[in-house]
Each structure stands twice: as C-alpha cells, then as structure tokens.
Amino acid sequence: xxxLELDLVFPRNETYAPEALFPLTFARxxxxxxxxxxxxxxxxFSGEGHWQIAWEVSYTNxxxxxxxxxxxxxxxxxxxxxTKKGAQEVDLLAPTxxxxxxxxxxxxxxxxxxMKTPLGADWYGGETCAAIAPTRPTPNPxxxxxxxxxxxxxxxxxxxxxxxxxxxxxxxxxxxDEKGAAxxxxxxxxxxxxxxx
Numbered sequence: 001x002x003x004l005e006l007d008l009v010f011p012r013n014e015t016y017a018p019e020a021l022f023p024l025t026f027a028r029x030x031x032x033x034x035x036x037x038x039x040x041x042x043x044x045f046s047g048e049g050h051w052q053i054a055w056e057v058s059y060t061n062x063x064x065x066x067x068x069x070x071x072x073x074x075x076x077x078x079x080x081x082x083t084k085k086g087a088q089e090v091d092l093l094a095p096t097x098x099x100x101x102x103x104x105x106x107x108x109x110x111x112x113x114x115m116k117t118p119l120g121a122d123w124y125g126g127e128t129c130a131a132i133a134p135t136r137p138t139p140n141p142x143x144x145x146x147x148x149x150x151x152x153x154x155x156x157x158x159x160x161x162x163x164x165x166x167x168x169x170x171x172x173x174x175x176x177d178e179k180g181a182a183x184x185x186x187x188x189x190x191x192x193x194x195x196x197x
Contacts, residue, residue, distance in 0.1 A: 007106035062129035069118030106139030
C-alpha cells in the first residue's frame with residue numbers, strides 16, 4: 001500500500017538551447033522510497049523549434065466490487081517546450097530547485113491493497129494485482145530531488161550510449177570511464193549535455 005507517483009522531471013514548459021544530448025527524464029516515486037529515474041537521450045531536439053511531448057500512463061485496477069474484477073485505465077498528458085539558440089542550457093538540477101511545477105507534469109495513484117488476481121482475468125502481472133483508490137492524490141513533482149551525482153550519472157550514461165552508435169555528434173574518448181565522463185559534463189555546478197551537431 002502507499003502512493004505511487006510518476007513525474008515528468010525534464011523538460012518543462014520552458015525554452016532551452018538545442019542540444020545533441022537532450023534528456024527526456026521521468027521519476028517514479030513510491031511513498032518513502034528513493035525515486036527511480038528513467039531517461040532517454042532524444043536527438044530530435046538538436047535544432048530550433050517548438051515541441052510537444054505526449055505521454056501516457058496506463059494501469060490496471062483490481063476490485064472486489066465489480067466483475068470481472070479488473071479495470072484498465074489510461075491517462076494522457078502533453079507538454080510543450082521550445083528549443084532556441086541562446087536560451088538556457090539543459091540543466092537537470094534546475095527542475096528540482098525551483099517551485100514552478102504544474103500538477104499535469106505527474107500522476108499519483110493510491111494503492112489501497114494487493115489482492116489475488118481474479119479468476120479468468122486477462123492479467124500478465126502474475127498472481128497478485130493492486131487495488132487503487134477511486135480518487136487520485138494530487139501529484140507533487142516538486143518533491144523529486146536530483147542531486148549532482150544522479151544528474152552526472154544520467155548525463156554520462158547518455159554519452160556512453162551515444163558513443164556506441166555508428167554516428168555520434170562529438171568525439172568519444174575510448175578510455176573515458178564513468179567518473180571521467182561525469183566530470184566532463186559538470187560546469188559550474190550545473191550538469192549539461194555539451195555536444196552540438
């Protein structure tokens with residue numbers, strides 16, 4: 001039981017400088033546990049433009065009060081942002097040090113219990129499923145904390161992944177380890193993806 005929350009941490013509805021390594025970053029929080037970050041490097045945003053990110057959360061809810069005992073739910077969200085030369089650099093720390101969040105950047109679900117999967121239910125999750133409260137808690141993306149170590153890890157992981165590609169937007173040093181890569185991506189306490197196409 002507890003509250004499960006999924007937040008779009010980066011980007012936000014702002015204007016950023018185009019970057020070859022643009023981190024689309026989500027955070028998954030479950031009550032008092034440390035957040036889990038999921039991220040992708042998007043090369044589409046290496047030029048100027050206006051963008052929309054459409055994302056969707058789908059989940060299954062178990063119930064003792066309905067037949068066949070399970071319902072499937074889906075919620076969609078859209079975020080708009082801009083890339084423009086001369087704008088602020090990509091900074092994974094900034095979203096967690098300001099309070100200008102919008103609730104639509106996240107979704108929260110209250111899990112009231114786990115129960116046995118109803119007989120005959122089309123469910124791939126195994127023998128148990130979650131019962132979710134009918135009223136959703138208000139999401140709180142502000143509570144997500146990305147520190148320098150986490151931001152460096154995300155940035156260096158994206159760099160290593162890109163360096164494995166056949167065509168990269170910058171030179172990759174073969175002997176760069178994780179610590180060294182992280183150090184290259186920190187400038188003045190701000191973690192950025194510095195390469196451009």
